[in-house]
Amino acid sequence: MGIFGNFLKKFLKALFAKKGNVKLGLYGPPNGGKTTLANKITMDWLGEEMGSVSPIAHETREIQIKEQVTIKSKGKELTFSLVDTPGIATKIDFEDFIKAGLEEKEAKTRAKEATKGVIDAIKWLDDMDAVVIVLDATKDPYSQVNITIIGNLEARKIPVLIVANKVDLKKADIKKVQAAFPQYDVIGISAKYGTNVDNFYESLFKITNK
Amino acid sequence: MLTLQYIPYSEVGNLGSEKKIQKLLRVVQEDKIILLEGRLANNEKSELIRKTMEQIDDKFKGIEIEELDIDRKDKAFLEKIKTVLINFIMGSRRGLTIIGPASIIKEIKKDPDKIQLFTEESKRKRK
Numbered sequence A: 001m002g003i004f005g006n007f008l009k010k011f012l013k014a015l016f017a018k019k020g021n022v023k024l025g026l027y028g029p030p031n032g033g034k035t036t037l038a039n040k041i042t043m044d045w046l047g048e049e050m051g052s053v054s055p056i057a058h059e060t061r062e063i064q065i066k067e068q069v070t071i072k073s074k075g076k077e078l079t080f081s082l083v084d085t086p087g088i089a090t091k092i093d094f095e096d097f098i099k100a101g102l103e104e105k106e107a108k109t110r111a112k113e114a115t116k117g118v119i120d121a122i123k124w125l126d127d128m129d130a131v132v133i134v135l136d137a138t139k140d141p142y143s144q145v146n147i148t149i150i151g152n153l154e155a156r157k158i159p160v161l162i163v164a165n166k167v168d169l170k171k172a173d174i175k176k177v178q179a180a181f182p183q184y185d186v187i188g189i190s191a192k193y194g195t196n197v198d199n200f201y202e203s204l205f206k207i208t209n210k
Numbered sequence B: 001m002l003t004l005q006y007i008p009y010s011e012v013g014n015l016g017s018e019k020k021i022q023k024l025l026r027v028v029q030e031d032k033i034i035l036l037e038g039r040l041a042n043n044e045k046s047e048l049i050r051k052t053m054e055q056i057d058d059k060f061k062g063i064e065i066e067e068l069d070i071d072r073k074d075k076a077f078l079e080k081i082k083t084v085l086i087n088f089i090m091g092s093r094r095g096l097t098i099i100g101p102a103s104i105i106k107e108i109k110k111d112p113d114k115i116q117l118f119t120e121e122s123k124r125k126r127k
Helices: A003-019 A034-046 A094-099 A104-127 A144-155 A174-180 A197-207 B017-028 B042-055 B077-093 B120-126
Strands: A022-027 A064-073 A076-084 A130-136 A160-165 A186-188 B004-007 B033-037 B063-068 B096-101 B105-110 B115-119
Touching: A022 A034, A022 A104, A034 A064, A034 A076, A034 A130, A034 A160, A064 A197, A076 A197, A094 A104, A104 A144, A104 B042, A130 A144, A130 A197, A144 A160, A144 B042, A144 B063, A160 A174, A160 A197, A174 A186, A186 A197, B004 B017, B017 B033, B017 B042, B017 B096, B042 B063, B063 B105, B096 B105, B096 B115
Parallel strands: A022 A076, A022 A130, A130 A160, A160 A186, B004 B033
Antiparallel strands: A064 A076, B033 B096, B063 B096, B105 B115
């Protein structure tokens, strides 16, 4: 990162620090439902959506920030900046996007942007105060992407909450996610239908020590 | 034809993280599947993902990676103490890491004590 990049990073950090906000990151593999959850949170507390969702992977390719999100639960209040990040992956194949219906040029652009998105998401790990890992509960939780993200957060002593999303689907297996990460709280939710989100909000107070 | 390349710990143990990752990515880009003795540190794995993303193009699609932990989690207290001591002495030498090009390895499944590796051809047969 160049001098300007470092300056910008310090400036943004100072700006956030001034507001005394917690930076809450949504991390996870692509298509786990990070943006669906971000939209649920911002719709519930700000009345507006945060980003677009798509069945085609890597829809979120840039860091999205929504500042001053205040949630309330049982007389408590928590204000944070919500940071929705691009899905972290070890591979990105433009041909997968073509198979999903995109034109070749569009697919190649999406792949290029997605690789940059992954790099940015990794860079931003350092700046988080707390992180929600959003996993698709119908998928295998033992992936190296999941283990790497959580291991890096653990090394940085950043509090983690794991969300097993898509519990509305038959194949969802919360117990498997819990078995994969026994040292963390795992909350099963459906961000799409709002199932169990009250428990999720309550858990946010716990990981941010509020 | 699949080419497996075994990389003993002695070959990368003395390298700094950057050189280690460069070496691993170079081998993967030769369309070889690496069997690495030991495991990468968490920061090395995130750096490997970052470097992989930088190198993705029309030909190189990225990597598949999985590691096999040889420590059983449900063992007795004394066994756990023994493992902690061994890990302290051996460091990241314990376990096994598989890294391969995503164009060849379509999926690696860990369940959690065994690893299944699906290539493009085996995936086609499963369908």
